[in-house]
Amino acid sequence: MQGKLVLGNWKMNGRHAANLALLQAMLADEDINRAGVGIAAPYPYLAQLGAVFAGSQLAVAAQDVSRYAADGAFTGEVSAAMLSDIGCRYVLIGHSERRQYFAEDDACLRLKLQAAVAAGLVPVYCVGETLEERESGRFAEVVGEQLKALDAIAGQGYVVAYEPVWAIGTGRVASIEQIDEAHQLILGRVLQCHGASASIRVLYGGSVKADNADAILSLASVGGALVGGASLEVKGFGKICQSAKKTL
Numbered sequence: 001m002q003g004k005l006v007l008g009n010w011k012m013n014g015r016h017a018a019n020l021a022l023l024q025a026m027l028a029d030e031d032i033n034r035a036g037v038g039i040a041a042p043y044p045y046l047a048q049l050g051a052v053f054a055g056s057q058l059a060v061a062a063q064d065v066s067r068y069a070a071d072g073a074f075t076g077e078v079s080a081a082m083l084s085d086i087g088c089r090y091v092l093i094g095h096s097e098r099r100q101y102f103a104e105d106d107a108c109l110r111l112k113l114q115a116a117v118a119a120g121l122v123p124v125y126c127v128g129e130t131l132e133e134r135e136s137g138r139f140a141e142v143v144g145e146q147l148k149a150l151d152a153i154a155g156q157g158y159v160v161a162y163e164p165v166w167a168i169g170t171g172r173v174a175s176i177e178q179i180d181e182a183h184q185l186i187l188g189r190v191l192q193c194h195g196a197s198a199s200i201r202v203l204y205g206g207s208v209k210a211d212n213a214d215a216i217l218s219l220a221s222v223g224g225a226l227v228g229g230a231s232l233e234v235k236g237f238g239k240i241c242q243s244a245k246k247t248l
């Protein structure tokens with residue numbers, strides 16, 4: 001059985017000097033510096049991650065990717081092939097902040113998923129409902145609809161991240177029951193649509209912290225964590241990685 005995957009998502013944070021100190025502290029932490037842990041940094045810092053992580057088992061991840069797979073006249077874009085070329089292993093696709101602020105829709109995300117897989121990257125496909133959708137009892141309908149984009153890469157290797165939008169950055173983590181219900185739904189839909197071969201992991205994201213990681217990561221339906229704010233400091237991120245390590 002695969003171990004629990006912990007990815008830190010720095011979002012739009014970082015400066016070269018501060019990154020170096022943080023990354024070196026991560027390398028020195030045996031709970032962090034191991035297979036099954038990675039960091040998703042902003043594009044300008046991915047090469048720095050690759051250089052610092054070189055020789056370790058820590059994975060480099062990107063936070064986004066172009067929907068256009070072939071090189072060409074797409075000013076400002078970064079292709080999956082470029083991310084693969086600099087050593088990225090994972091790429092976040094469809095994060096709620098990209099859906100919200102950059103109007104990424106199903107058609108766009110399908111192209112991004114296909115581009116990532118074609119370049120040998122492992123997509124981490126993000127789904128999750130808003131507070132209004134949760135409170136109106138529509139979370140299963142919304143997440144089910146978001147999962148349909150995975151049809152674009154049926155049979156390929158990927159990871160899903162369930163991140164209820166109302167838990168992101170709010171400190172209001174989803175309850176263990178809510179997390180398990182959502183993860184069971186996602187696992188059921190994916191296995192139904194893509195067959196048992198789709199041995200995917202479903203990460204939970206949304207206010208994962210040192211003090212709630214044990215409970216969340218002990219759930220069998222949780223295949224790991226996608227960590228925002230807590231990945232910007234080594235102590236808390238190390239505790240989360242330790243919680244994942246304990247489940248091995």
Ligand SMILES: O=C(CO)COP(=O)(O)O
Pocket residue numbers: 009095163167168169170171205206207208226227228229230
């Ligand atoms: O969006 C997230 C990770 O991608 C979650 O962010 P927080 O851990 O800061 O809630």
